Amino acid sequence: MKKISKETEEKLVRSLSWETTELLPFLPYLLQDFWELGSDPVLMANMINKHVGISDNTRVLDLACGKGAVSVSVAQKLRVKVKGIDLMPEFTEYAGQKAKEHNVDNLCEFLTDDINEAVKTEKEYDCVIFGAAGVDVLGGPAEALKKLKAAIKPGGFIMIEEGCIPDDGKREDIRYNANTFFSLQQWMVFFSEAGLELVETAHGQNEGKLDSVAGLAAITERANELIEKHPGKKELFEGYVRNQRNEYADINDSLETVTWVLKKL
Numbered sequence: 001m002k003k004i005s006k007e008t009e010e011k012l013v014r015s016l017s018w019e020t021t022e023l024l025p026f027l028p029y030l031l032q033d034f035w036e037l038g039s040d041p042v043l044m045a046n047m048i049n050k051h052v053g054i055s056d057n058t059r060v061l062d063l064a065c066g067k068g069a070v071s072v073s074v075a076q077k078l079r080v081k082v083k084g085i086d087l088m089p090e091f092t093e094y095a096g097q098k099a100k101e102h103n104v105d106n107l108c109e110f111l112t113d114d115i116n117e118a119v120k121t122e123k124e125y126d127c128v129i130f131g132a133a134g135v136d137v138l139g140g141p142a143e144a145l146k147k148l149k150a151a152i153k154p155g156g157f158i159m160i161e162e163g164c165i166p167d168d169g170k171r172e173d174i175r176y177n178a179n180t181f182f183s184l185q186q187w188m189v190f191f192s193e194a195g196l197e198l199v200e201t202a203h204g205q206n207e208g209k210l211d212s213v214a215g216l217a218a219i220t221e222r223a224n225e226l227i228e229k230h231p232g233k234k235e236l237f238e239g240y241v242r243n244q245r246n247e248y249a250d251i252n253d254s255l256e257t258v259t260w261v262l263k264k265l
Contacts, residue, residue, distance in 0.1 A: 022233075023240055026226060028090035030240065033218040035098065037066035037091075039131030039161045041073030043202060043259060051199060051261055052127050052157055054078055061085070061125040061151055063115045064133035068095025068108070074129075075104040084110045085118045119147040128152050131161040131259075136180050141187070145194040149264055158196065158262040162187070163255040173254040175246035181255065191262060200261040216241075216248055 031037065052058060058080040062071045065084030072095070075082045086092050092110040099108040111118070116138060128151045130144070138144035148158045165171055165183045174181060182190070191198050223237040230237075251257060 030222045035067050036069040041070045044070050045074045045077040059125045061128040063130050067091045068098055072098050072102050075107040076102050082108050085113050085115055122151050125152050127157045129159045141190045152264050156264050161259040163257050166256050174250050195265050196262040199263050202259040
């Protein structure tokens with residue numbers, strides 16, 4: 001796996017269902033049953049088609065692309081060029097395979113990199129997608145919006161999905177990582193301060209099969225397999241399943257999943 005900085009490791013721990021970065025090498029095994037790891041691919045493709053002027057020169061950047069489900073869907077439906085970047089080489093390799101299966105390998109490019117480093121050089125895109133990866137990975141809301149904004153052209157668009165608190169008074173009901181979530185009102189302030197225009201809001205979307213009863217069962221099964229192979233790490237894998245279960249419960253009970261379309265002014 002690509003070497004990452006300690007700072008990035010700490011961001012990953014804060015944003016994902018982990019207690020420690022010791023879990024990182026086991027993530028591909030735990031998530032091997034899923035292709036869709038982030039936002040709804042159909043929703044993202046539809047939003048881009050609705051708001052971005054599609055042409056032969058349209059370029060889309062998919063940050064924290066996971067296994068490429070969104071990238072492949074966007075390329076297939078809109079026939080635009082998409083670059084997906086993710087930290088996990090197993091994920092980007094799988095994404096490349098899926099692009100070939102769907103006959104869009106000529107439109108898709110997948111790179112293994114720390115997205116905090118990638119955004120320093122990836123510029124002039126018509127649209128950047130950051131779906132359900134957790135803004136703490138990019139340094140928190142203000143820093144994330146700054147980095148995403150720098151990757152697009154003037155008049156370009158950001159598609160971002162986040163779990164947020166409908167009312168800040170409900171924060172105490174959140175079971176896992178409560179301090180990483182913000183209210184809808186707080187997000188409106190972040191957008192304004194970043195110089196971004198809110199164009200559309202889609203409520204009630206979810207992260208697909210990963211956050212479902214069946215998804216949790218699959219992760220639990222893979223964790224149990226790892227416990228058999230690595231009994232000394234039983235607490236590590238059980239902790240991940242526990243956090244995943246709490247996160248799933250939060251999505252259903254305490255959080256609202258929102259997808260925003262933002263335009264660079």
